[in-house]
Amino acid sequence: MPDIFRLMIVEDNDDMFETYQDAADEYSDETTIIEVVRKENADEALEALLSKDFDGAIVDLNLSRSEPDEASGNKVIEEVFNKHRFPIFVVSGNLENLYPHFRAKESDFFKFFNRDTPNEEIFIPFLKVFKTGITKILGGRGVIEKRLGEIFWSHLANNFNIWSDEESNVEKILLRYTVSHLGEYLDMPDGESRFYHQAEFYIKPPIKEYIASGDIISINGHKYINLSPACDVDVRDVIEGKPIINANRVVVAPLVKIDRASFISEGLIKEGDGKKARNKVVEDIIKGKRDRFSFLPEYVDIEASLIDFQNVHAFSFEDIDLSQRIATVSGLFLKDIQSRFSAYYGRQGQPDLDKASLIQNCQLLLAPE
Secondary structure (H helix, E strand, O other), X not given: OOEXXXXXXXXXXXXXHHHHHHHHHHHOOOOEEEEEEEEOOHHHHHHXXXXXXXXXXXXXXOOOOOOOOOOOHHHHHHHHHHHOOOOEEEXXXXXXXXXHHHHOOOEOOEEEEEOOXXXXXXXXXXXXXXXXXXXXXXXXXXXXXXXXXXXXXXHHHHHHHHHHOOOOOHHHHHHHHHHHHHHHHHOOOOOOOOOOOHHHHEEOOOXXXXXXXXXXXXXXXXXXXXXXXXXXXXXXXXEOOEEEEOOOEEEEEEEEEOOXXXXXXXXXXXXXXXXXXXXXXXXXXXXXXXXXXXXXXXXXXXXXXXXXXXXXXXXXHHHOOHHHEEEEEOHHHHHHHHHHHHHHHHOOOOOOOOXXXXXXXXXXXXXXX
16 A cells, blocks of 8 residues: 655635645655645744644745735745654745744755745655655654554553652653663564664764764864763753863773774784675674674764774863764664673673693593593
């Protein structure tokens, strides 16, 4: 059964709407049917947005022929930004009437087109977004909404007296409770791929305002990862715009870019190593068989890299430019990195024994009499 892509078109011009309808028919196929819903003015569109039935919207700015400068399409855009989560494309012959603060929000989900733009350039990006499933997940009527309903009725409803007796900060506690339960639901096996995507490895840009464990930071032109424990870099106060943390210094480890020159420089491979030897090094590192290193996948402007635990630095917090924070490794993956870091420095050696002799003696103990 094909997926239905519900597209709201806010357009007062009949001819223009007909071209959109034709494009919707043209780009529909056996897997996806584009269903258009027309609204001729801002009031009709705002009323339609009381529901959560849409996967995208095309909005004209000037929706009244008698008032060519009123640009009421901006009201529709504002409503989508405030209450909805689906892509919205502005198609207008008067883009100069778009509110200035909207221009800074331009992205793959919010684009601006002149009226003479070919429909292909409008509909294909819409379909690319829709086919990822993002509107099913975050659009207000998909997987997350379903799971939130289950958390509300199956978990919270049966034990709510615990929360109603709390005297303070209940909202934040409930938010953490909900997010932790949601994570459990989303991590349930479903028979599909068990692999995570590289994008899930990072929070980019960072969410925490000042600094966090797992931050990838550019320092003097080189990338490092912040390995300081959360208790050290927790911001306990902000004085005159300056964050105050518990530690004077931040422990970081350099990132070694995965390329031939860097690997030779670090002694991971030799100039004359063949393909088999080079591939073995990469395989061992990615599979976690080299204690000194931890692997970071490529994502946007973050190159595939290694964290070098043997080459840690302690920088004064005062010397770190917090504007150079690139991303934060998400908690799920950061725990493993910190565990490996601790294990690397906590490893214990033992006096060497004659293992060959020990093996021989133990083998004799297993032999039949």
